[in-house]
Amino acid sequence: PTCVTVAGCAAMDAAYRKLVTCGDCIKVWDLPSEAPAATFNPHNQQQVNCVLWNHNNQVIASAADDGTVALSLAGGSTLSSLQGKDKQVFPIKTLAFSLSSRYLAAAGESDVILLWDLKKRAIVKEIEGHAGHVTCVTFNWDDTLLASGSVAGEVLIHDVTTGKLIRTLRGPMSQAVRSIQYSTFRKTRLASAGDEGTVNVWDADKGQLLASFKGEHKAPTTGVAFSPFNHLLMCSVGLDKRLVFYDVEDKKVVKSMNTEEPLSCVSFMEDGVTVAAGTTKGTLYIFDLRVKNKPKFTIAGHAPHALCSLMFQRKGVAPTAAAPKSTESEAASPAAPAENAAGQQAKGTPTATSTPFKSSTLPQHRPGDDLFSPLAGGLAPASDNSPANTPSAAAVVPRLDVDDTATASHNNNNN
Helix, strand or coil: CCCCCCCCCCCCCCCCCEEEEECCCEEEEECCCCCCCEEECCCCCCCEEEEEECCCCCEEEEEECCCCEEEEECCCCEEEEECCCHHHCCCEEEEEECCCCCEEEEEECCCCEEEEECCCCEEEEEECCCCCCEEEEEECCCCCEEEEEECCCEEEEEECCCCCEEEEEECCCCCCEEEEEECCCCCCEEEEEECCCCEEEEECCCCEEEEEECCCCCCCEEEEEECCCCCCEEEEEECCCEEEEEECCCCEEEEEEECCCCEEEEEECCCCCEEEEEECCCCEEEEECCCCCCCCEEECCCCCCCCCEEEECCCCCCCCCCCCCCCCCCCCCCCCCCECCCCCECCCCCCCCCCCCCHHHCCCCCCCCCCCCCCHHHCCCCCCCCCCCCCCCCCCCCCCCHHHHHHHHHHHHHC
16 A cells, blocks of 8 residues: 555644554554654564553553563663563563553463563562463553453453452353453443454443444454543454444444455544554554545555554543552552652652542433544543543552653663
8 A cells, every 4th residue: 555645634633643553563653644753673673562652651562472571762762671481471462551550461372461560670460360362451440450351252350459350251252352442431341352253342340241243343353442532432443354333322333444454453542533443464544533434544554564553642541540469579569659760759749539430420322423523422521630531449559650760770771
């Protein structure tokens, strides 16, 4: 595919329009530019399987088949490279940051999930229970639970603090799970998608299957994402070259798009109308949901290599999660103040107050609502302190900016 200039993308929110992608390397895009702002590979030129931004959009975490997890600045400077020992070394395929980026879950070709404390640079917990390799992992809204899917077809919910298995979710058809994501608005709502082409929506707290979209994909589903702006909207992509959009309240398909290549991953921009999708042949598609069913622009981002993972920057929320405990003596205490690289308490470390999440803060869904408007269903942009966006927790994790600590460590190593 050839690159075309984006006319009409100038309205993108400048604060959150950066996109990170990976495949043969990592590329950072500052849309609407068609040229990458940075290209790098902190994994000795190996294929990069997964990338994601930390909570303040300053650091990119990435993973590769050699079992390493790298922390890099958006410009390409490597801050840190993490790797376990012995049985903790296996190909890493999926990563998930906690809200404050203090903790990082890593999983892949093993039935074990590794939980890293990035302040200690140590694995503080190994979470077990899957019957096969782990394919996807994500924290819930207050970091108290960790959801993960595997090739065995189940989604497991673990207590982060104890590592105890809380719940098992298994759909009507139990083929490999490839993607999971929690809703931004309905905090217990979890979507899962897998090889059978079905997309399931769960109440993860109750273990209840709320909706099952069967037959919308004619090949394995490779990615699922909730809109960060529209509580009604969810998207899935698959190897059948289709993007499918759903109204999760009315439990129906509202839109679909066809592409020229099998799709491998998907991410919403914070504006709620821009969607990025990657393909198994390395192409990057950018869609504007307010206009026609064709990509707004197309970039041969990683061609001919597969585009494995992508993520838009996210609007931050105040971290208020309960810290996972460890049996190791060096594990961080949930009650301890955040420290900088010099071991001193960080200045200005915020404390969070508990604000219960209430589903009543969401607008009532009205038939005929335009799902592709950022204001669909009467949902105005919520402030970061609104009940819908401010999670509660039993305990408060001291905020640790990974980039601050890692940068300090990086600078010390260069002195």
